[in-house]
Amino acid sequence: MTITALQREPGEFWWGGVINEGHLMPFGDRPHSRDLRLTDDNQASPLLLSNRGRYIWSEEPFAFSFNESTLTIDHPQKITIEDGHFTLQGAYRHACVNHFPPSGVTPDEMAFTAPQYCTWVEMFYEPTQEKLIQYAKSIIENGFPPGVLIIDDNWMQDYGTWDFEKHRFPDPARMIQALHELGFKVMLWVCPYVSPDSITFRQLMSQDLLMKHADGTPVLRRWWNGYSGVVDYTREEGSAWFKRQLDRLTQDYGVDGFKLDAGEPILPDLLNDVSRDVEWSRPILPMEDCEAYARLGIGYGLSELRMCWKLGGQALIQRQRDKTHTWDATGLGGLISNAIAQGLMGYAYNCPDMIGGGMDGDINSPHFRFDSELFIRFVQCSALFPVMQFSMAPWRVLSGEELSWCMDAVQLRTKLGPAVLELANQAAVDGLPILRSLEFVFPNQGYHAIQDQFMVGDSILVAPVLMKGQLTRMIQFPEGRWLGDDESVVEGPIQLEVQAPLSRLPWYRKI
Structure with missing residues (x-):
């Protein structure tokens, strides 16, 4: 493994790694470490993206850590570090095309x-x-x-x-x-599990299709429903x-x-x-x-x-x-x-x-x-x-x-x-x-830390209530005119407190 240190640019923040750490993102203004070789709790990807248009990609997992001014990466020799894409969306678009291009297929409508x-x-x-x-x-x-x-x-x-x-x-x-x-x-x-006392287990063992130990005995993995063999899908x-x-x-x-x-x-x-x-x-x-x-x-x-x-x-x-x-x-x-x-x-x-x-x-x-x-x-x-x-x-x-x-x-x-x-x-x-995120659609306008509202595409803003007992909430409206579900019209950019009783999901369409 190789150690690479990158200096964090002023106002630069990063996203990526493990999605279950989304509530800790963006990274950059406080210490944070993660080893992607030890990830077993949700989706993950060997990707970091910056709101200043930089990204890091490796085909293999790597470890990373942030402090106030430095991003340190412990990585395989072959790794991609790119800059010059200006925004979070710019970095994402370039990384996507080059490392995980869309398949052209949509799930069932x-x-x-x-x-x-x-x-x-x-x-x-x-x-x-x-x-x-x-x-x-x-x-x-x-x-x-x-x-x-x-x-x-x-x-x-x-x-x-x-x-x-x-x-x-x-x-x-x-x-x-x-x-x-x-x-x-x-x-x-x-x-992926197979009950160890089943006929299927014995059949898969005879076909050498289960994960096994060096001595040839099957791996019996502990999971939430007990102990089972594992199909070797590698x-x-x-x-x-x-x-x-x-x-x-x-x-x-x-x-x-x-x-x-x-x-x-x-x-x-x-x-x-x-x-x-x-x-x-x-x-x-x-x-x-x-x-x-x-x-x-x-x-x-x-x-x-x-x-x-x-x-x-x-x-x-x-x-x-x-x-x-x-x-x-x-x-x-x-x-x-x-x-x-x-x-x-x-x-x-x-x-x-x-x-x-x-x-x-x-x-x-x-x-x-x-x-x-x-x-x-x-x-x-x-x-x-x-x-x-x-x-x-x-x-x-x-x-x-x-x-x-x-x-x-x-x-x-x-x-x-x-x-x-x-x-x-x-x-x-x-x-x-x-x-x-608002940062993705409206870059470099100070929206990087907003984690309690989101965009659907580029024109629908959604601001759910996430706190118990809350009947109003502050919404950050980006530039433009926004028509609300309550027929109100808001001129952005502005931060505004809106009514949000339990009967209401505040959402707005850009007009």
Whole structure:
């Protein structure tokens, strides 16, 4: 590895690395360090971008640290450091074209024109055919538009045995046909793990398609559901086996896409330069196994990932890591900053996790404390993201005016969905983020630190409320005339306090 030190220019700030650190960005005015070789919590990319038009890219992960005046990089010998692109957007455009060009392919348009509905919170590990049909019908009966329906964990026979469990899903082809007839697209949850006591495990072992130790014994990886073998998707044969399972599900049942969960890399032991005693079939770079797993989603109309390494520009929906049912940066407070970071790393089709949070506890537990104000603000904040996703059914936890305010945000999504889709199609061509920071659209005007409002394209400004009890909020209006959802007209540039009762998501269109 090589050490390079760059002097920070006056007023220079940086974005990049790991999207889960979005709330700490931009970097530059306080100490911060990160080693991208040790990343296992969300999407990441070996990219740093500056609002002064500089960028850093490496095909391999590197470590970086900031102090007041210096950016220090511990990196492989081959690294790209460029300047002269003037702005954050200028640096992004150049990096995008040269290192993660757009694929020309857009995910299924329903991802942008209607909400997603994930079964996780409502069903946890007990989805059934009957429950799914009833859930889909209840969405429509409660006035919500049909959209992408994600069948989460435990629909299958076993981990790695990717076929429907016949007692809970007696006729999956008919079920998916019925969901299609109701207007839904259907995604299935999958993961890279294989239950070690299954027939599939023994078959994959005999074909040498599982990750293994140097002595030939299989790697049994601890994850949130226990201990499992891992398909070696860094091998062409392992990747091909996994793709065959997915292709069969699309062909036999009409499945429209997949939620590829997990995918965390096997992290290297930097002292010994080995990857925790995994005997790879070939030399691999740090994070390459994470990238190989994420590549499995390419080619399907709907693919959602929580982990990714590189692959900016691909038609992959990138979901932020599971959010808590809280107001802080682990919950609602981190959504916008993380989404800005996602877009700057080439992940234009980003999703802010399940509305209200993926739940760090069972909602049916007596210890769970549901906050209806938080849920409504979560809906409002998510409504104009590239992708929005429900899991907790709003009509089960809200009623009266609160439910109607939630519905208002969904109707706004329906209204502006065509505009979001247009930006999604454009991202497939030029790679630009759909959700953008003010600094990206209005460079070098002092907006680099604004993390609580965002732009949809260049002309829609969105300013959700992110603090409990807040009924007004300050909004930074850039230059131009802005027509509000409340019919007000604001002449920018100006910072203005606006009314933001729980019934309102403040948003403005440039006119």
